[in-house]
Amino acid sequence: MILGETWTQLGSAIAGLTFAWVMFQEHFPPQLRGYIKKYSKKMVDFVYPYIEIKFDEFKGERLKRSEAFSAIQNYLSANSTKSAKRLKADVVKDSQALVLSMDDHEEVTDEFNGVKVWWASSKNIPKTQSFSFYPAADEKRYYRLTFHKNDREIVTGSYLKHVLNEGKEIQAKNRQRKLYSNNPSKSWDGYKSTKWSHVPFEHPATFDTLAMEEYKKEEIKKDLIKFSKSKDYYAKIGKAWKRGYLLYGPPGTGKSTMIAAMANFLDYDVYDVELTTVKDNSQLRKLLIETSNKSIIVIEDIDCSLDLTGQRQKKKENTQNNEEKDPVEKIKKDGEESKGSQVTLSGLLNFIDGLWSSCGGERIVVFTTNYIDRLDPALIRRGRMDKHIEMSYCCFEAFKVLAHNYLDIDSHKLYAEVGLLLEETNMSPADVAENLMPKSEDEDAEDCLKSLIEALKAAKEEAARKKDEEVARLMVEKEEKEKEQPSQEKVKENGISAKEVKENGVIA
Numbered sequence: 001m002i003l004g005e006t007w008t009q010l011g012s013a014i015a016g017l018t019f020a021w022v023m024f025q026e027h028f029p030p031q032l033r034g035y036i037k038k039y040s041k042k043m044v045d046f047v048y049p050y051i052e053i054k055f056d057e058f059k060g061e062r063l064k065r066s067e068a069f070s071a072i073q074n075y076l077s078a079n080s081t082k083s084a085k086r087l088k089a090d091v092v093k094d095s096q097a098l099v100l101s102m103d104d105h106e107e108v109t110d111e112f113n114g115v116k117v118w119w120a121s122s123k124n125i126p127k128t129q130s131f132s133f134y135p136a137a138d139e140k141r142y143y144r145l146t147f148h149k150n151d152r153e154i155v156t157g158s159y160l161k162h163v164l165n166e167g168k169e170i171q172a173k174n175r176q177r178k179l180y181s182n183n184p185s186k187s188w189d190g191y192k193s194t195k196w197s198h199v200p201f202e203h204p205a206t207f208d209t210l211a212m213e214e215y216k217k218e219e220i221k222k223d224l225i226k227f228s229k230s231k232d233y234y235a236k237i238g239k240a241w242k243r244g245y246l247l248y249g250p251p252g253t254g255k256s257t258m259i260a261a262m263a264n265f266l267d268y269d270v271y272d273v274e275l276t277t278v279k280d281n282s283q284l285r286k287l288l289i290e291t292s293n294k295s296i297i298v299i300e301d302i303d304c305s306l307d308l309t310g311q312r313q314k315k316k317e318n319t320q321n322n323e324e325k326d327p328v329e330k331i332k333k334d335g336e337e338s339k340g341s342q343v344t345l346s347g348l349l350n351f352i353d354g355l356w357s358s359c360g361g362e363r364i365v366v367f368t369t370n371y372i373d374r375l376d377p378a379l380i381r382r383g384r385m386d387k388h389i390e391m392s393y394c395c396f397e398a399f400k401v402l403a404h405n406y407l408d409i410d411s412h413k414l415y416a417e418v419g420l421l422l423e424e425t426n427m428s429p430a431d432v433a434e435n436l437m438p439k440s441e442d443e444d445a446e447d448c449l450k451s452l453i454e455a456l457k458a459a460k461e462e463a464a465r466k467k468d469e470e471v472a473r474l475m476v477e478k479e480e481k482e483k484e485q486p487s488q489e490k491v492k493e494n495g496i497s498a499k500e501v502k503e504n505g506v507i508a
């Protein structure tokens with residue numbers, strides 16, 4: 001580096017001066033020494049118009065790695081690996097990806113809004129004589145940033161902010177994302193017990209592989225991007241930075257797949273909450289507190305998880321009745337409730353709303369259900385579940401995505417027939433996908449399409465048969481009603497009151 005060489009020479013000159021100064025100071029009285037010190041510093045400042053900032057790897061007594069150091073390391077890895085000649089390789093994402101960063105004693109330049117800065121990585125090796133089993137652990141690594149004093153404002157004002165933000169973003173991208181599931185709350189004994197277990201999140205679903213109308217996917221993607229970039233907006237409007245999604249639709253229409261695609265799209269962790277193993281509302285809150293930012297909290301099949309529908313209503317009625325009747329009864333009842341306690345609708349509502357404002361942000365809550373009409377409206381009102389997404393049976397556009405994924409084709413002469421049948425039949429994308437999967441090595445795309453057509457025809461016939469059965473059942477019901485009709489007419493003719501009929505039975 002040119003700058004390096006220049007300053008090495010200047011450094012030697014300064015070292016020479018320093019030596020001369022040390023020699024002199026022994027022969028000068030202390031007062032004079034103070035003057036010499038002051039003016040020599042001024043002189044150095046004058047000839048050395050650069051400012052340096054040092055960023056140590058560890059804060060305090062090596063307890064905590066400095067966040068700034070990690071962010072700078074990531075920033076420089078992404079921006080300097082092309083110019084640095086000596087690099088260091090590091091493994092991230094649980095041994096699945098390699099990240100290069102600049103090696104110790106390496107120097108690189110960076111530019112920001114026309115300002116040039118120099119970064120150098122270095123380390124202090126302790127001068128202790130003691131033997132250490134871990135010499136590397138005693139080294140104190142640091143980055144040194146050098147810039148012209150005229151650029152002080154821009155570097156300390158906006159450049160460093162830019163480096164730290166970008167570094168943190170890269171860090172978030174490089175980390176191995178996790179899929180968490182909650183441990184049953186009865187096993188949370190002990191102070192250090194963990195509430196969540198995790199495995200690496202490796203679901204391959206993306207919005208590209210998701211079979212759904214393109215415009216719907218775009219709308220959801222836009223919504224997610226807007227959310228992830230709205231930290232300041234949420235702060236401005238005084239709302240917690242979270243968003244609720246309700247995914248509803250028949251089984252196999254891609255609700256779980258959509259969650260995976262969302263997590264991959266945003267680079268978020270996923271917390272899969274199994275409500276049935278959560279003892280009560282307070283345990284649910286504890287779980288929530290232990291989730292991290294940039295995460296999707298999922299409660300699948302909300303209608304089956306617990307009897308949440310209308311529980312709030314029932315509880316309210318109970319409380320009122322008890323209070324009216326007997327306060328002792330009320331206390332007894334409350335005790336019973338808390339013994340066999342379970343998560344209630346109001347607990348769940350608090351889980352979504354109540355605590356959000358006080359703990360963290362950047363969280364998405366997703367509920368899935370097969371039956372939207374079974375849910376309590378309080379649970380899914382806007383503000384709690386901000387976006388309702390219907391996952392429906394496979395349409396032609398969704399089929400094309402699946403055919404592209406499974407068969408690597410974008411058109412075929414059988415497409416028209418498939419399109420017509422899909423219009424007339426309800427088949428889930430999961431079933432369509434199953435039919436598109438080659439059953440043996442000899443099966444080609446056409447064979448798979450033919451087997452899909454067969455399956456669609458069979459489904460169509462089955463639906464028609466069920467419809468006929470339903471019509472027949474309704475006819476029988478109607479006939480039975482009509483048979484009862486004459487006796488009622490007779491009642492009218494004879495002028496017998498309805499009360500008498502009820503008491504004496506129907507007159508033959």
Ligand SMILES: Nc1ncnc2c1ncn2[C@@H]1O[C@H](COP(=O)(O)OP(=O)(O)OP(=O)(O)O)[C@@H](O)[C@H]1O
Binds near residue numbers: 250251258391429430
């Ligand atoms: N829209 C889709 N796009 C791509 N693949 C899909 C889609 N829907 C379903 N599949 C395929 O079908 C399988 C089942 O889908 P998924 O588990 O996402 O359905 P679901 O709606 O969550 O069903 P359930 O209501 O039973 O939980 C997935 O593994 C996926 O391969």
Ligand SMILES: [Mg+2]
Binds near residue numbers: 255
């Ligand atoms: Mg599912």
